[in-house]
Amino acid sequence: MFSILHITDLHRSRTDPISNAELISALLQDRESYQSETPSIRPPDAIVVSGDVIQGVGLNGGVSQGELENQYQVAHDFLVELADRFLNGERAKIIIVPGNHDIDWNTARSAMVEESDDRLLSDLPRCLHQPNSPYRWDWRSRKLYLIKDSGLYKRRMDAFWSFFHRFYEGCQNSPTRTSDDGANLYVLDKNQICVAAFNSCEGNDCFRFQGEIDRHAIARAHLDMNDKGNWKLRIAVWHHDIEGPPHRQDYMDLDIVRGMIGRDFRLGLYGHQHKVQISPHQIKLATEETMVLASAGSLCAGNNELPTGSFRGYSIIEINDSYTGARIHVREMRVANLFSKAVLAEFGIASYVDLNWTTPVDAAGRKVNVEQKQYLDAVAKAEEALKIQKDPKRALSLLAAFTHKSNSHGRALQIAAAREVGDPQTFIDVIGEPKTIEELVSVIMARVSISNFNEARALIERYQDELHLPSQTRQDLETKISLEEKFKS
Secondary structure, three states, X not given: OEEEEEEEOXXXXXXXXXXXXXXXXXXXXXXXXXXXXXXXXXXOOEEEEEOOOOOOOOOOOOOOHHHHHXXXXXXXXXXXXXXXXXXXXXXXXXXXXXXXHHOOHHHHHHOEEEEOOHHHHOOHHHHHHOOOOOEEEEOOOOEEEEEOOHHHHHHHHHHHHHHHHHHHOOOOOOOEEOOOOOEEEEEEOOOOEEEEEEOOEOOOOOOOOOEEOOHHHHHHHHHHHHHHOOOOEEEEEOOXXXXXXXXXXXXXXXXXXXXXXXXXXXXXEEOOOOOOEEEEEEEEOOOEEEEEEEEOOEOOOOHHHOXXXXXXXXXXXXXXXXXXXXEEEEEEEEEOOEEEEOOEHHHOOEOEEEEEOOOOEOOOOOEOOHHHHHHHHHHHHHHHHHHOOOOHHHHHHHHOOOOOOOOOHHHHHHHHHHHHHOOHHHHHHHHOOOOOHHHHHHHHHHHHHOOOHHHHHHHHHHHOOOOOOOHHHHHHHHHHHHHHHHHHO
């Protein structure tokens, strides 16, 4: 299995604070219990942080920019230590997205001016709800505002992105931006899983709270993922939840998620609501396609910020080996700031739930054979590397992850590349178990070239019957081995 530690809403409560040392200690102590529980839990191979990295500052709160920097420094130190203790320091395996608390409200407000045109007030719904509206309504003052300085408005998340880039600075395999900067892409599990990390704070500010992901960003991420390879699982991460009561205005339109399902995303991870929510969602296209959505509880929210009956918490997501489902374990901080297994009433008081999603389908509604696509893609790239780029080592690297049938084009390319490399041991390793007489002869002569005479004779004995080696060929090989042995002695 591949395991993901899902944490969210790291913002520290001012009235009920918790330190980095307490959090790390509690997480480590809980990890010690994973293997002794029933069912046992695999320690995490990657970590998802689904937004609200800091508490942030209120509107006109009189808090300096230095306060934001201090909060991000605390978050930076926490995530660095988390990577060191859980992932051997590999920060590229931590996926981070922003949340609404990561927006500098004062910068957003400074970009706005009060709009006093009475004609606009008479047509308020159109002003506020048109796509990419520059207008904002403040219910407290009952005033309409216009985003006058769009350049300044775009800088409302500068502190977050500064923290983000500093965290990954110098990392190998750090996240890559999509071609239009709409998302960050992370590659996990030996190139089997690709994660798109989205910003669901599009248009979010001090007066507009709803979540939104630019639909163009989702489409661009889908295209860039296709260009990068064939994935057994596509995961989307964002911050805002996708359900809320009628009078709440801070959740995200479920139709955005439906667009993800139609683009082969099968697992969605988010936060924001400070409580656990796990559910499958379907969309009917050529066939019914399902995506599993999972929200973790807040890691650091204070008691007055948690929903009734909820505790600080996190989740562990174990993805099964077929990449068709996951077991989601929920952990809660119920006693003495220590984590333990949760009690989920909606799942029969269990601490975990098993959910499956549908395999992606092609345009004709047929299940996509990802392994076959990966293999064919690797063979095509290896052939280009060998025949056009004249790079046999790259060809071998591309083909190394696959088991090739004896008569396959992939194995023929692999053997040809090994010959081009010119290293007998590399050739011997590539051949492995010879499948034909030609391969047997080649690997015997490779053994002879590095003076492995006894091993060469042993190969004849082992494979002469299995491969129906002609007696004349055997005699010729034995003669060559003896002559080379005398010459080199």
